[in-house]
Amino acid sequence: MSTIAFIGLGNMGSPMAQNLLAAGFNVQVFDVDESATAQLVPFGAIAAGSLQEVVKGAETVITMLPAGKHVRSVYLGDLHGRVGLINLVEDKTFMIDSSTVDPDSARLVANEAANKGLEFVDAPVSGGVAGAQAATLTFIVGGTDAAFLRAKQVLSHLGRNVFHAGHAGDGQMAKICNNLMLGILMSGTCEALNLGIEHGLDPKVLSDIMLQSSGRNWALELYNPCPGVMPNAPASHHYSPGFMSKLMLKDLGLGVETALQTQTPVPMGTLARNLYAFHNANGNEALDFSSMFEFYQRQSKSSQ
Numbered sequence: 369m370s371t372i373a374f375i376g377l378g379n380m381g382s383p384m385a386q387n388l389l390a391a392g393f394n395v396q397v398f399d400v401d402e403s404a405t406a407q408l409v410p411f412g413a414i415a416a417g418s419l420q421e422v423v424k425g426a427e428t429v430i431t432m433l434p435a436g437k438h439v440r441s442v443y444l445g446d447l448h449g450r451v452g453l454i455n456l457v458e459d460k461t462f463m464i465d466s467s468t469v470d471p472d473s474a475r476l477v478a479n480e481a482a483n484k485g486l487e488f489v490d491a492p493v494s495g496g497v498a499g500a501q502a503a504t505l506t507f508i509v510g511g512t513d514a515a516f517l518r519a520k521q522v523l524s525h526l527g528r529n530v531f532h533a534g535h536a537g538d539g540q541m542a543k544i545c546n547n548l549m550l551g552i553l554m555s556g557t558c559e560a561l562n563l564g565i566e567h568g569l570d571p572k573v574l575s576d577i578m579l580q581s582s583g584r585n586w587a588l589e590l591y592n593p594c595p596g597v598m599p600n601a602p603a604s605h606h607y608s609p610g611f612m613s614k615l616m617l618k619d620l621g622l623g624v625e626t627a628l629q630t631q632t633p634v635p636m637g638t639l640a641r642n643l644y645a646f647h648n649a650n651g652n653e654a655l656d657f658s659s660m661f662e663f664y665q666r667q668s669k670s671s672q
């Protein structure tokens with residue numbers, strides 16, 4: 369089996385690396401947090417102490433990093449003298465970034481990689497930690513047709529769906545559009561449920577009605593934000609994530625940033641972004657993003 373270098377072993381990266389090991393790949397791992405690297409060793413991973421070490425002999429590199437600045441620094445190097453992956457990997461090494469970042473960072477890395485004769489794709493994911501653990505993620509790839517096919521061969525071991533969104537950066541843009549809509553949908557679902565509850569409706573009955581009516585949506589169907597309505601949803605488990613509110617704020621922020629670049633109106637996305645900024649500032653950033661329901665409840669007359 370071929371060798372994969374996996375960089376960034378946090379909430380998402382660690383289970384993804386474990387799934388690659390389970391699929392039979394040789395996996396070399398690196399994280400700036402040494403304990404995160406060490407945790408993968410009992411699963412059969414080879415721990416590396418640097419970027420230089422982790423890419424030795426690897427045909428494919430996958431990164432799962434917090435944000436654009438980390439991705440730019442890991443791939444391109446930085447002002448502190450750190451050398452980036454594009455100057456460290458062997459010829460023909462294929463590079464996949466699954467972090468969620470701004471499309472411009474993805475395009476910059478893709479261009480710089482191409483200048484070195486290397487292939488890079490952006491392949492952000494939808495599906496969260498549960499999807500990473502169960503290898504049911506959706507990957508949204510930006511890159512050439514050939515690079516997409518190459519990425520799919522590896523990513524299909526980590527997810528159920530691998531989409532080709534378009535050119536470099538388009539994977540990130542599609543993911544940003546999806547999460548902009550999700551943030552709006554979740555806020556709207558919380559708003560409608562809370563309004564019904566304030567007028568004496570049973571949230572389960574109201575949810576069942578809306579599920580068979582035109583208000584039906586993903587949040588209502590799979591992720592009901594009102595505690596007790598859906599036993600498996602984060603709402604029924606004290607909003608343990610799931611997908612943290614701080615990550616929803618990050619993604620809505622990327623939505624607003626990209627909208628400013630093209631002067632595209634995103635009034636609903638901007639409002640959702642501001643709701644999450646306010647909600648998170650009140651100490652909720654580590655809760656699941658469906659905890660927005662509590663924001664509505666706290667503002668309601670019956671709770672005052």
Ligand code: NAD
Pocket residue numbers: 375376377378379380381398399400401404432433434435438441442466467468469493494495496497610611612615618
């Ligand atoms: P995380 O913060 O848990 O993990 C990121 C890891 O990257 C950390 O272990 C950190 O030490 C490591 N890291 C940072 N800089 C590094 C560097 N220079 N070299 C090597 N390692 C470095 O984040 P996460 O929740 O795993 O998310 C990763 C990415 O996936 C983010 O871009 C996030 O937006 C996206 N994402 C997360 C979720 C989710 O539910 N957590 C869902 C979809 C997408």
